[in-house]
Amino acid sequence: MPASRPGPNLSRIATSLGVSVATVSNALSGKGRVSGQLVERIREHAAELGYVPSQAGRALRTGRSGVLGLVLPDIANPLFPKIAQAIEFAASAAGYGVLIADSRGDVAAQTEAINRLVERGVDGMVVIPRRATRISSAACPVAVIDTPSTPGNTVAADHWQGGHEIAGHLAGLGHRHILIIGNNQESNVQNDRAGGIRSGMRPGMHSETLWIDRLEQENGSGCPLGLAEKVRQGFTAFAALSDLQALRALTELQQAGINIPTDVSVTGFDDLIWSPVVTPSLTTVRMDMDRIAGIAVSALVDTIRTSSIREGVLVTAEIERVAMQLIVRQSSGPANPAPKTSEMENM
Amino acid sequence: MPASRPGPNLSRIATSLGVSVATVSNALSGKGRVSGQLVERIREHAAELGYVPSQAGRALRTGRSGVLGLVLPDIANPLFPKIAQAIEFAASAAGYGVLIADSRGDVAAQTEAINRLVERGVDGMVVIPRRATRISSAACPVAVIDTPSTPGNTVAADHWQGGHEIAGHLAGLGHRHILIIGNNQESNVQNDRAGGIRSGMRPGMHSETLWIDRLEQENGSGCPLGLAEKVRQGFTAFAALSDLQALRALTELQQAGINIPTDVSVTGFDDLIWSPVVTPSLTTVRMDMDRIAGIAVSALVDTIRTSSIREGVLVTAEIERVAMQLIVRQSSGPANPAPKTSEMENM
DNA sequence: TCACTCTGATTAATCGTTTAATCAAAGTGA
DNA sequence: TCACTTTGATTAAACGATTAATCAGAGTGA
Structure with missing residues (x-):
């Protein structure tokens, strides 16, 4: 006993109006040849009965599941x-x-x-x-959303350009020593972001990249990133490759008594849910x-x-590739002209 | 022209083995009466051909989509x-x-x-x-996952008990003045959590509740919560009803130069992705x-x-109701015995 | 009037699976 | 041997929609 669905089907509409199912199908899909008058009547009656086409029936016939x-x-x-x-x-x-x-x-x-x-x-x-x-x-058919540099990618945010924006923003604020903080070096997305940042740096600027998962393999998951030390080395901007890492950096720096953005700046990527509500709110780059x-x-x-x-x-x-948009908030500001130490001045 | 699916179907298997489709169907589903020998042969051949049943056909016949x-x-x-x-x-x-x-x-x-x-x-x-x-x-049929106190709820985390755990934890650390930070007073979940916290407090303890969305209606979205002032009033523990609010509180306090957990404690709910990696890592309560x-x-x-x-x-x-599990991390610690001021001592 | 086209509808087959109904053959007990 | 059950399989009818093929009738031009 095939479980009959509750709603009406094409044949119920058809018999009820005294026409054939094919006509009803044609009228509703607008495909075959049906007089305008009859189309109207069928449409009305279908709506009245609350007709919902059976996906299963359609899928079976057309080979498309929708x-x-x-x-x-x-x-x-x-x-x-x-x-x-x-x-x-x-x-x-x-x-x-x-x-x-x-x-x-x-x-x-x-x-x-x-x-x-x-x-x-x-x-x-x-x-x-x-x-x-x-x-x-x-x-x-498969559509891939990754990053434009990945072969086979269909469409993605222009992570490279996003990195470029970040670099430009930080450069404009006078930062010269940027620490890029990423999670995983295998990630195409993170690599593009990092590449974009580096490509956007102006002459005289310098960057270093910290990969968290490598650090964690040595020191255990959730280990400190040692950012206070990096500040002492002269880094004034921390450009994380995701807001999650930005948040991690932000809280670690704050806990170490370093003020953001007066002492150093922190930026992220993605504009995740917490970015606007943390203190200071996070400067980041958003994908559409x-x-x-x-x-x-x-x-x-x-x-x-x-x-x-x-x-x-x-x-x-x-x-x-779809452009990313820079969202400037409170976590980035002018580079501190008097870094605590200046080990890097001769670089 | 009905688009024929690529893979084999029941009838292909049937003709290929010289049996009827019904027998193949029965053999594969184990329902009708088929000799063990034939079942074996059919199963083997089906696997060999890489047979995948058509969901559409099955759905149409059974009325179930899976x-x-x-x-x-x-x-x-x-x-x-x-x-x-x-x-x-x-x-x-x-x-x-x-x-x-x-x-x-x-x-x-x-x-x-x-x-x-x-x-x-x-x-x-x-x-x-x-x-x-x-x-x-x-x-x-509809299964609802909300909170046990909601009528019609099917199953949910025991948010009340989770709150109870938090309160017990904070009480054990010597906290007496707890600020509960929630987002929305309409939320059944948040209300249960808050109720659980209050019910878990010991005699002599005191709590107040801060609803963020109400504050934001007045002061705009993303406004400061004024937590430094609350610290001055004598609150030593901030129990947020979600990790998102806990994070907001944590960063706001840190930015104000208040140390966590030595000055005050912060706790959350849900054990969201960032909770283990922020500094200090967040004490929270996790649902299974x-x-x-x-x-x-x-x-x-x-x-x-x-x-x-x-x-x-x-x-x-x-x-x-499924019990929640307390995850103690670094954001909670013993109550500071010498609060900065003590406006509440006479409460 | 005949051949032809156009219109508006119907007929019937089909997608792939499930399952009730049926059936032939074999086994069983008296 | 006959009536009857059991076993192992087949037949055929759905499920609901789509669509190619067909068809009746009306209109048209020569």
Whole structure:
């Protein structure tokens, strides 16, 4: 006994109006040849009955599920809420649902998550890849959101340019010695951000990069970063490659009695939820996730519509990099003209 | 021209083995009467061909989509990654996919998001309601994760008990004047947490509650909370109702030159991603999201399996509250015996 | 009047799976 | 041997939507 859905279906509407199901289908989809008058009557009656097309029936017939997959291999990423929200919004506007798949960390699990989505019959998927993993083409179109320098990337924030903005901002405030604080050297995103910062530095400026995960491998997770020492060495600006690391730097410096922004400046990336409300509020650079998601989803949907067969394609979009926007808040200020010591003056 | 899926289907397996599709279906599902020998042969051949059942076909026939909806009316919630991860994991283990729906904030959008999910044919859904909204029963079973005191709640962390733990911890450290910092007085969760803290205080202790959104309505979003003044008034412990507010308090106090934990203590709720890495690391209380999600999903799935009709039921679970766990870190310490002033000594 | 096109509808097949109903053959007990 | 159950398989009918193919009738031009 097939469980009958509660709502009306095409044939109920059809018999109720004395026409055939095909006509009803055509009228509602606007595809076949139906007189305007009848279209009107059918539409009205369908609305009256609260007709909702069965996704299952449609999917079975058309081979399209109307669902996109969203793969977030690093779901603990604090950017996740924004990403998921933006993707869901864009997909929903295009008439698609969003099925999520998380692969807790490792790469094998990422592949497995992708397979789960394919088995559920998604028409395409958006993947935010973990670090430098390659997407072995799945059995459906795939849009990748990573960073423009990654091969196969569909669309992403211009992390490099974001770094450039940060560097320009700090240079303009008179900072000469910048400590870049990143988490993971394998990350394409973080590398681009760091590269952008370095490329934006003016002559006479100097930078050094601190990778946290390397430090933690030696000293244990959550270890101090030794930033007070860096201040003594003459660094006046700490440019973190994510707001999470910026926050870590900010609190460590504050705890050491170093005032921000009068003694040193701290900047981040991403404009995460806490950035506006910490004291001092965080100068950072924001990506236009709505725009990125919009581009990714519409490129994906276009590909789905045109590629008649269900094949594994890497989707490309016309715009593949979206500018990041500098948000100046209180954590950055003029470089302190009298650094506590000046070990670097001769560099 | 119906787009034929790439993979093999039941009938391909059937003809290839010279049996009927029904037999193949029975063999794979273990339902009908098929000889053990044939079952073995069919299973082998199916695996060999890489057979993946069509969700669409199955959904159409059974009326079940094998998909659960996840409604997060407040998707910007920093807890979201953990929740989504846990729900997806539990659902996936039970053979279900997870379709997300976000309703950016307002309540009408929440209803709309729920409808979207129903239209997509979800078999049931998990709702983390926004504040005090009631779930007008949808056309499918609904599990609610909020707080045990909310009517209709399926399962949730025992926020009250979590507050109790915090209060006990602070009392043990000798704190007598506690400032509770919450965001929104309408939130059932925050109210329970605050109630738990108050109920856990020992005789002679005193608390006051600061609601941030009320303060921000007057002074603008992101305004200072005036915590230095509170320290002067004699408060030695700041118990935030979420790590986000704890972080806000922590940085504001640090910026004012108040040392944590030697001068005052700060505690939070939720153990969010930054809590272990800020300086000082945050004492907080953690909810067992995996357990909660597991209970919610299995209760939901049970209800789906038993309720033959697609009806709107509020799911109940045997265990409806899951204990929270106190995580003691560096942001809490013994009460400073010599508060800067002592306006409260006569309270 | 005939051949032809155009319009507005219907018929019927199909997507892939599940499952109730049926059936043939074999086994069982009297 | 006959009636009856059990076993192991098949048949066929759904589920709900889409769409190619068909068809009746009206209009049209020669």
